[in-house]
Amino acid sequence: MTARSAAGEAAQRGGAGARAVARKLAAIVGPRNVVVDPAELLVYECDGLTHGRVRPDLVVLPGSTEEVAAVVRVARDASVPLVPRGAGTGLSGGARPVPGCAVLSLSRMRRILELDLENGWARVEPGVINLDVTRAVAGAGFYYAPDPSSQSVCSIGGNVAENSGGAHCLKYGFTTNHVLAARVVLSDGAVVDLGGPAPDAPGYDLLAALVGSEGMLGVVTEVTVRLLRKPETTRTFFATFPSTDEAGAAVSGIIAAGILPAAIEMMDRLAIVAAKAATGLDWPDVGAALLMDADGPRAEVEHVSARAIEIARAAGALEIRVPRDEAERQLMWKGRKSAFAAVGRISPSYLVEDGVIPRSEIARVLRDIGRLAEEAGLRVANVFHAGDGNLHPLVLYDARVPGEEERAARLGGEILRLCIRYGGSITGEHGVGAEKAAYMAEQFGPDDLDTMQRVRCAFDGAALMNPGKVFPTPRLCGEKPGPYRPHPAEVAGLAERW
Amino acid sequence: MSAVRAAADGDAVLGLTPRVALEPGSLDEAADAMRALARDRAAVTFIGGGTDLELGAPPARLDAVLHTRRLDRVKEHAPADQIVAVEAGLTIAALQRHLAPHGQRLALDPPHPERATVGGVVAANAFGPRRTRFGTVRDLVVGVTLVRADGVVARGGGKVVKNVAGFDLPRLLCGSLGSLALVAEVVFRLHPLPEASATVAVPGLTPAEVRALARAALDARLDPVAMAALQEGDRFRLAIRFEGFGPGVREQAERLLALDPRCEALAGADEAALWARHDALRLAGDVRAKAAFPPASLEGAVRTLEPLAATLTAGALVLHPALGIAFVAGALSRAEATGSAVAAARVALRPGNGSLVLAAAPAALRAVADPWGDPPPAVEVMRRLKRELDPDGRLAPGRLAGGI
Ligand SMILES: Cc1cc2nc3c(=O)[nH]c(=O)nc-3n(C[C@H](O)[C@H](O)[C@H](O)COP(=O)(O)OP(=O)(O)OC[C@H]3O[C@@H](n4cnc5c(N)ncnc54)[C@H](O)[C@@H]3O)c2cc1C
Ligand SMILES: Cc1cc2nc3c(=O)[nH]c(=O)nc-3n(C[C@H](O)[C@H](O)[C@H](O)COP(=O)(O)OP(=O)(O)OC[C@H]3O[C@@H](n4cnc5c(N)ncnc54)[C@H](O)[C@@H]3O)c2cc1C
Numbered sequence: 001m002t003a004r005s006a007a008g009e010a011a012q013r014g015g016a017g018a019r020a021v022a023r024k025l026a027a028i029v030g031p032r033n034v035v036v037d038p039a040e041l042l043v044y045e046c047d048g049l050t051h052g053r054v055r056p057d058l059v060v061l062p063g064s065t066e067e068v069a070a071v072v073r074v075a076r077d078a079s080v081p082l083v084p085r086g087a088g089t090g091l092s093g094g095a096r097p098v099p100g101c102a103v104l105s106l107s108r109m110r111r112i113l114e115l116d117l118e119n120g121w122a123r124v125e126p127g128v129i130n131l132d133v134t135r136a137v138a139g140a141g142f143y144y145a146p147d148p149s150s151q152s153v154c155s156i157g158g159n160v161a162e163n164s165g166g167a168h169c170l171k172y173g174f175t176t177n178h179v180l181a182a183r184v185v186l187s188d189g190a191v192v193d194l195g196g197p198a199p200d201a202p203g204y205d206l207l208a209a210l211v212g213s214e215g216m217l218g219v220v221t222e223v224t225v226r227l228l229r230k231p232e233t234t235r236t237f238f239a240t241f242p243s244t245d246e247a248g249a250a251v252s253g254i255i256a257a258g259i260l261p262a263a264i265e266m267m268d269r270l271a272i273v274a275a276k277a278a279t280g281l282d283w284p285d286v287g288a289a290l291l292m293d294a295d296g297p298r299a300e301v302e303h304v305s306a307r308a309i310e311i312a313r314a315a316g317a318l319e320i321r322v323p324r325d326e327a328e329r330q331l332m333w334k335g336r337k338s339a340f341a342a343v344g345r346i347s348p349s350y351l352v353e354d355g356v357i358p359r360s361e362i363a364r365v366l367r368d369i370g371r372l373a374e375e376a377g378l379r380v381a382n383v384f385h386a387g388d389g390n391l392h393p394l395v396l397y398d399a400r401v402p403g404e405e406e407r408a409a410r411l412g413g414e415i416l417r418l419c420i421r422y423g424g425s426i427t428g429e430h431g432v433g434a435e436k437a438a439y440m441a442e443q444f445g446p447d448d449l450d451t452m453q454r455v456r457c458a459f460d461g462a463a464l465m466n467p468g469k470v471f472p473t474p475r476l477c478g479e480k481p482g483p484y485r486p487h488p489a490e491v492a493g494l495a496e497r498w
Numbered sequence: 499m500s501a502v503r504a505a506a507d508g509d510a511v512l513g514l515t516p517r518v519a520l521e522p523g524s525l526d527e528a529a530d531a532m533r534a535l536a537r538d539r540a541a542v543t544f545i546g547g548g549t550d551l552e553l554g555a556p557p558a559r560l561d562a563v564l565h566t567r568r569l570d571r572v573k574e575h576a577p578a579d580q581i582v583a584v585e586a587g588l589t590i591a592a593l594q595r596h597l598a599p600h601g602q603r604l605a606l607d608p609p610h611p612e613r614a615t616v617g618g619v620v621a622a623n624a625f626g627p628r629r630t631r632f633g634t635v636r637d638l639v640v641g642v643t644l645v646r647a648d649g650v651v652a653r654g655g656g657k658v659v660k661n662v663a664g665f666d667l668p669r670l671l672c673g674s675l676g677s678l679a680l681v682a683e684v685v686f687r688l689h690p691l692p693e694a695s696a697t698v699a700v701p702g703l704t705p706a707e708v709r710a711l712a713r714a715a716l717d718a719r720l721d722p723v724a725m726a727a728l729q730e731g732d733r734f735r736l737a738i739r740f741e742g743f744g745p746g747v748r749e750q751a752e753r754l755l756a757l758d759p760r761c762e763a764l765a766g767a768d769e770a771a772l773w774a775r776h777d778a779l780r781l782a783g784d785v786r787a788k789a790a791f792p793p794a795s796l797e798g799a800v801r802t803l804e805p806l807a808a809t810l811t812a813g814a815l816v817l818h819p820a821l822g823i824a825f826v827a828g829a830l831s832r833a834e835a836t837g838s839a840v841a842a843a844r845v846a847l848r849p850g851n852g853s854l855v856l857a858a859a860p861a862a863l864r865a866v867a868d869p870w871g872d873p874p875p876a877v878e879v880m881r882r883l884k885r886e887l888d889p890d891g892r893l894a895p896g897r898l899a900g901g902i
Contacts, residue, residue: 116792118793119792119822120793162662165660165662169660173633174662176669177637186879190878192878192879193875195851196850196851198790198850198853199790199821199822199823200623200790200855201790201853202855202871202874202899203874203880203898203899203902204880204883204902205669205672205674208666209669209670211666212665213665229716229717230719231721255578255580256578258692258693260690297720297721297749297750298749299746299750300721300742300746300747301746303743303744303745304746307743356656356661357658358576358579358657359579359580360576360578385660388658388659389660423657423658424657424661425656425658425660425661425662426663427662428660430662431662432664440663440664444653444663444664445652447650447651448652448653448654448664451652451667452654452664454883454886455665455667455886457882458879458883458885461882
């Protein structure tokens, strides 16, 4: 088989593409919920990554699981690829259309269906915004733990597809640790329930495969998420350091002392400058800063927080600030959470990278990144989840300067390779999507990718769902693994058989 | 070269004896062994410590067993990154002994740590009372190296805790009972060894009181690492454990003591003895069932499970109120009666997606009760997954729910 892309393949099979089924789709969801007007299609050409736009044939907005299933069946019969879409805030081109596709937007499905505080869960439609789950239960003292910085705009369905994380995932885990059940429409139109409010459902843990599968296994139409009780106490401090070396040492020291912070975030000089410009915070001009949360029962938190401050001092902290009240704490976090967007204040354009390295290598990797940036003649700001080594290098450039965008993209790629060399990963939370599929072949071998694609084939043998994403060379399902292939050593007569 | 020998009595799986037993001593040897099995179209079941081979139905075919006991090395331990990479045949106890001098542990406490292996724990999704705070193996595994039925070696996940590149093979293998692939190496995230520990126990509780006290502790925003209630006669003793730094543990125990005058604090040998009793009770007898239900349905679940326990000799329950899990253990005396009680319990647990799995059962009970109950709702997808990874159905065929 040639390595024709599944996207091309599906588009080809689709012949006229999604346009041909527009009327059938309108009959299912109502004409108002099928978008074909080119002007209206514009916003669906990309997700949070605005380059590499692709115009979809149409967008269909179903309002229920049944409508999703009916839409999927029509698409399947006409071989029209489907690209599920939540709020479109993804940063890896996961919801980027493929030629001839229908974008299947879940944005009309935004009801919270059921809250069960006795059992600690919420059952929601996929279009519900992450923060709205917490808002619905905060009054009763509960919250939904995964807290991507985009939580006020991104959807639970998107979170499930990306296995999204956030600052507090260091202690509380990622989306995968907080999803109890999901209802999924598969590419053959079947509706299946995975998991449930009771733990340990017999059979394979298909939910584990679903979370983080980037829309390639099926369309999620309902999600049951775990709700946690708000911790009794949270203590926060902000510490400044001469450079990222000392800040990195402080992080390592805190972890080595047996402390599990709720969150520990780092910003380098440029990121601090940007955050200050955007928020007006009176942070000093320093080489690096840490923002740490400890949470839990009172005495434990007081103890842990005091120890962590001691360790930060011993590691060379210049100044430690402890917020006087919740308002001041929120302001510190606002500085951190707005740092991405804030970089726009100091640079006309920038790329957001997302890579992971072993935590103990932070200082070295940041120096390596600095060197690569210098060679490329570009600046890189770093603001990231230091506790789990999840870097977010922001590559600053000016798109108006010829060649700079390409240089920035190249530098971003070099940074990902650096993460792989250090034994890390090309993505800690933003996903592979369309953007990083090429790098998958550098992090994983062909057999690793083949095994993952077999999982895909079990769910979506027709390669209908979000085709062409994640994998550098799609595998066609139904390829029969050939007969037994002798190992080279066997052929050479080196290995004995039993 | 993988050690190969004719099978002996110790290689039997649920009464079936294979023809041969393989004992690879490295990843390469394991891959080689799997290729050899593929060539011969041999059906194989993997054996770790052999502590949990009763889980699941007997394999439909068994030509060979593959022991992981010689795959027992720690491949890499990075204390500063709180990560360890180990081979599948390493026992949990040996792993903990390696980690302890670094002030670390794998926050997983399944029964029989001296014999249970890393691969077996992943494959059987085994857990202990600390699941209350740390979750299951699924919440602790970050990477896996597997050997497929066709002998191909593949990796999923990685060596860093945070990683969303590619599909999540490590978690998918949790609970797969050796039916999708051989788990050859596992990378775990580690936790610090706690500085202090204390358990508060309350005897004489009804199931409703167990639930109320467990809830009160959580409502008070305490953060226990374990909560379990052991049956004593027609009442339960609820044990709640705290771990962490000294001041935090002390404060939490004191606050819990203040919640209920019947509470008693345990430390040191008394504390260890209570948790040992938990393990012993959970494992007593030749019938062991695990019931799962939404946590708030605890009282209903106990009402459902008590008749089942009553059919067993010395039958007793262990409840995990925060998890929604209960174990029933005892000795089989009347297989028909136990079989009917299992069926009745399954019906009663079905709302809320509950289940009852027989983790161990003598042949007489298996004759009248399926170990898993009804096929799971997504069984078709599960079958397809099995076919994708093991097209000839040679890995522990028929052992899983739905006859997979
Ligand atoms: C400023 C900013 C900050 C961010 N910070 C973080 C952060 O801290 N942590 C983090 O993890 N991410 C972060 N992100 C990335 C993004 O918000 C997350 O990936 C989020 O989960 C995407 O959700 P969405 O609803 O926007 O999904 P979309 O972008 O619409 O889609 C994302 C993927 O999910 C699939 N999908 C969506 N809905 C469904 C469904 N119902 N069924 C099946 N597949 C579906 C799509 O096909 C696509 O592959 C940030 C983004 C921005 C713009
Ligand atoms: C009497 C008794 C009762 C128990 N009851 C429970 C219980 O109810 N709940 C619970 O959580 N734990 C229970 N356990 C403990 C728990 O099952 C074990 O600690 C552990 O799961 C098994 O590890 P093992 O190495 O002994 O695996 P084994 O018993 O050797 O194997 C367990 C399963 O995993 C497969 N397997 C083993 N190694 C691999 C591998 N490397 N790759 C792929 N598949 C593999 C086997 O084929 C088998 O299906 C019990 C143990 C005993 C002795």
